[in-house]
Amino acid sequence: MQLQFFVQLLVSGIATGAIYALMAVGFALLWQTSGTINFAQGEFIMVSSFIILWLMGLLHIGLVPAFFLAMFISMFIFGFLFKRILVDPLLKYGDVPLIIATIGLGMIIRELTRIFWGANALPFPSLVKNKILIFGGLRVGTADLVTIAVAIVIIAALQLFLNKTFVGRSMEATAQNQDVARILGINVDRMILYTFLINAFLVTSAALLVTPKLLAKFSSGETFGLIAFMAAIIGGFNQVRGALIGGFLIGIIDNLAKFYLARVHLPFTDITLNLSPYALAIPLLLLIGVILFKPEGIFGRKEERSI
Template structure:
């Protein structure tokens, strides 16, 4: 085993991890503030990817298409919250989970009607020779993936820690009754979270498309991976979601490289099972802690 090979797997893992982290953050943002697990998260990823790919195919500039797509998917997330989640806001958690699963199937179906089964490519964000890092190659798109996910994560952290809106969201997650008495409307926070999570998902889908291409059913697996990453991080912590994402990406890449690439997905779900059975509070969560 060459150290170069390990380095290569690590780089691949970090790239994948950045994507998973973005999707996981979507899960965590919605869960902490509303208590819902939104399995439509993966479809936000798919929509972001396919809308961008279609727009670029239609002649729109790459960056314009990316921004337009993120905004459109954000709008879609907001409409989804108002039309689907809001009417069910007083239903049990399980009901809402099933609603989000059902809705994701419907979105996938509509995407199949619109885009068909073919895959849509997207050019790399920049051309040029791959970079060489300690004997491993890293293509330019991977650098973009890493940089954009880290940028998005830092902006999100700054938002939660440094802005009043972020504090209001945190407050709503920590103690909803007290937050309402401070004049914070949980319904507005919910709307905001779904919009934000949709935009994060779209970004994840867009940055991964130059490497994998976009298809109508890409959201299922990516959404589940993001969920595994979020659970790995404890579901309630943004830091946990990011670490969970990168950890999952690296484990997958190592497993694929060292064992067999056929086991890539199996590794993820084995990890999910292990975490749920042995440490359901996640790696960073406190046992028996209240949802915060």
């Protein structure tokens, strides 16, 4: 029974973690190529889900066509316009003004969403109708399986694109050293723009996967952004792979902590403690531990600077 529950927790943790990973990868990508820490990332995801719902209602189309249309809208607004209007003018002043600007942007998006779509949470259709599959006592929803599969396909395709294509490798080169990339003849500005477009694609994909579970609500971006940021720091801000694993780690650890802390049996006594109110602290403790002992993240690349 205990093993079965453990596997069940692992599977549901992976399903949630896969979505966190998608969010975190976009975070890490933007940081690597343009030095942008986008605190509006969660709001990008949140509003993408509303755009999908809006398109479905407006054009009377299904979820998948609405997703692809929303993806183009997101790429234009959260990719192209975001870079041109907010990031490009502010980047030269350093990280802090841009961080403050993205926090402000997140607040504006949040309130505009509330004004246009209201404050109530809205149900969001799932890619597939959820059916419960039972494998030897393990109960897995088809929606969770599809979420994991889609997230893995997107991330694998992204890795292939970055490592195996000329454009992808140019983007990697830009991320590693923009000056050297320029000397090699790479159009650095274009590569950075591509990164923003890819991030917009990732946030729309995350919206498609996360919203059936978390519902479309104007305030949910704060949670998404916080989790993506934590996942990126834990895994490694400067490595796509790190952010990816950070997302999965948070999903799994969160689930395991909630389950096992609910009944902690003190050894050599009959005392059982219920520590479930403190489960939320476990991912945060991991975050603090990483910042203290491995600030580049568990799978991050150590960056050294000499003066």
